[in-house]
Amino acid sequence: MRWMESYNPQEMQALLAETHYHLGRVLCEGELDFDRAVSELEEAVRLDPDNIRAHYHLGQAIRQQIERNKFKRAEEVLRIYLMKGAPLGHEDEVREFLGSRKRQETTSR
């Protein structure tokens, strides 16, 4: 493990914090896995509380995570509403919402 010889313990911790930060950022910006992005960025902030960039991206990742999860839940319950015959009406509006979510999912993939 020759790479280890060029770091002291502080540098090693800084590198680990930076690595978690970049992994979190890639997972978030690439829209690959928001849950994992949040945990990576939480770890980056824990290891280096002075990393302001990590705070910013953690905030963004949490926002995205919540948005995704809430939209997913909204889709689930609205699908049930349609399946049950949409007794309150607004069928077109609901279908339009579900269609737009599907399009968004496809483009972000």
Add this chain to the structure above:
Amino acid sequence: MGAAPRKPKLPETETTLLDEPQAAFHGRLTVAFIRSLEWAEKPRIVFDDIIGRLRKELGEDVHLRTSEEALTRPAFSSAAQFELMQSAAELERAPLRKIIAVLKRAVEQRQKAEDYWPEGRLNAGIACAAAGDHHQARQLIKEAVDILEGRGPLEGDRAGGTQ
């Protein structure tokens, strides 16, 4: 937390344009033109968009003998504009691709000597992310985390992260 990972070293440019004023002007003109495409951010670029960007980039007066009406005409057909945009984006990414290749080669070489070098993987991952390849970036940086946390790089290597 002082020590940040070292940034990948950018390759030196092959020619020094400033040695030749005419070439330097053409080089700046080309860069300005490419930037005008990137900054246009609309479906049809008109001549005025390009001239505006050239003026901004060159910091000089760009004089034109043309009518106002001509400036509002689309500069390219839709297909040509699309191709130009793609080529401009590719040109921007070309130096990054070189950096990624060099870093990945260095990581592989050190690994042959059982030196797993997480910083090299991190830097290669950062470069991949900058080039828009988030999947490869995730693979490389994940390997770096595993190495730093003592889990070893073998799983990642088998998955082809540094291949």
